[in-house]
Amino acid sequence: MDLSFTPDEEAFREEVRDFFREKLPARLSTLVREGRRLRKADMEEWHAILNERGWLANHWPREWGGPGWSVIQRFIFDNESALAHAPRVVPFGVNMLGPVLIKYGSEEQKRHWLPRILDGSDWWCQGYSEPGAGSDLAGLNTTAVRETRDGREVYVVNGQKTWTTLGQHADMIFCLVRTDPAAKKQEGISFLLIDMKTPGIEVRPITLIDGEQEVNEVFFTDVEVPVENLVGTENDGWTYAKYLLTYERTNIAGVGFSIASFEQLKAVARTQTKNGRPLADDPLFAARMARVEIDLANMQTTNLRVVAAVAGGGAPGAESSMLKIKGTEIRQEITALTRRAYGSYAAPYVPEALEAGWNGEPVGPDDAATASPSYFNNRKLSIFGGSNEIQKNIISKAILGL
């Protein structure tokens, strides 16, 4: 039993830290730390910096441009990234589609699409959820019918996707579509790559609880998709979809994000006062902070135990469900405490304060304006990526055998 990293892993951590110190623009880390909006160009800028170093798609195999890192190295990188307040890697191309193409795509698809993910030619979004297919994803109704039109073989797609994160920026969408309505619901689904500029696609933003536009509805009306854009075999899409959902989830607990936001919370609790003394010295608030801090310290080790098991050849599998549930509960509790820490000044709604470079006079303490929006925004954590209740179903079946 040894909880420390090896000297090689420590050296790697230093290398990663040096990279963030040298290459992460302060402008970007400030935006992330202060919880302000990132524009498309900001995210693209960071992708390009990572790609230049060969660290963007850090879990891809070397032959497709990955760095060949171990699961522990990836874990270290992801954590250091959060601690450095680096922007998140936009996951849809790099983390979701990439692995599916590498495992199930044709040679031609790999050669065409993978480099374009890395160099930023294509911004991908995810077409999974539908108004009628959330937790019951296999109940999706968007159809694709294979036809010949103008002498070309195409799928004609009709239907609607929703909760499409950052779809407003996207060049491409990977979609689950129903190609065999007569089959059992999991067996009639295919995996299609669709150009967002194709006629018949309409993107409508959904304004979320915090007033922000992060997700969209995407409507498909007689959208023609070349058959070359089918990944794998027709009607086998559910297999690929499941692979995507279980791939590389050892960082799903978001421990790095929690550590970074807890450090910020501690700073706020030292400066905010209650009854004439620092909030950190208020016994009830201190107790709530200590509870989540202990949960987080436990979670760090739980996460490392799972990572070590995977590094030793185990499968991440259902353990990632445990990481997801507890990890998101911790992250949500930290955002709740941060909101509470600002007291009355958590109330003013100053959306312009979320804009990069806003130089107005803050209402109340600096950064108070982001606390409540961030708290409300992060309610999503226990809903997306398989709600925490779905994760409990997975644990019941896969780990508990019930």
Place this chain on the structure above:
Amino acid sequence: MNFEHSDDRRMLADTLVRALRDGYPIETRNAGAYGEAGYDPAVWQQLTELGIVSALFDEAAGGFGGSGFDIMVVFEALGRALVVEPFLGALMAGRALAAAGGHDAVLARIVSGETIAAFAHEDAQAPVTATPDGDGWTLSGTKAVVHQAGAASVFVVSVEQPGDPLVLLVPADAAGVSVRRYSVVEGGGAGEVTFDGVALGPDARIGTDGQGRAVVDAAIEAGLLALSAEALGAMAFVKEATLGYLRDRKQFGVPIGKFQALQHRMATVLLEIEQAQSAVINAAAAFDGDDATARARALAAAKYTIGRTGALVAEESIQLHGGIGMTWEYAVSHYAKRLVMIDHQLGDEDHHLQRYIDLAKAA
């Protein structure tokens, strides 16, 4: 990074788990635990002959282990079998003696299992005081809820006083020592230990001037780790028993484990147990470290986590079993009691949360 125990340690754990599984069924355990003595002297002898106490001490103290992870695997195994025999007393009293040095003969007998010891720490309403008398002391007052006090032939007694605590070794048969014996709710003996003008010579002292706090801490820190690990073992048993019941018990024509309301409760139990295991791993690792504050914080975090999770696992396992979980005959009820009552030893969840906060300020 490696979360596997070393081969030696795993072998020790396996030997112990097997010996307890084969030789310590719940009926044997309960016969000792709820009997007159509060433990079974024959079982104690068998287990100590396996070298279990020796595993809790390093070579300098006459053992062959003594690291945080040794304590963890031993007490996890003891917890899994709900052992009531006086291992905690051996650990805490022995660790105090080992930290101070001196009293080698007594320590050797504790490590070999010949002598049963108890660590008498918490004061009753009349606190224990030591009045200087010549070059020794006269001891008066009462220690509260000393576990396995009736079995012990020596007590390691902490005496709070201005500055540094005084720590004394007191034979149970010394003139003026009396034990009011009783059982504790989950089984096992305990007692109020009263010192009525007990005359002690200078050789009764454990440690020297300024060493008292460190000696007391050595005992308590080992005890916190042991109790936390014991709880982990008990939780592992309860989890398996509850899962078995969810699979076997049928209502409405199906195993009750098919019901989502119960599945989700069980999934929560599982992930909280995993978190508790991480807390104990953190504590065991810090136990051997040089950073005293980090060690104290990790132990406080572990005992807090165990207190909270122990009660959760106890309450949920009873609820998930329904009426059966309430019966004396069924093993889970005794484990549930132990899991809850561990929170009443060496400071509860709230105590350790406060300690965790205070230590952060000190750091």
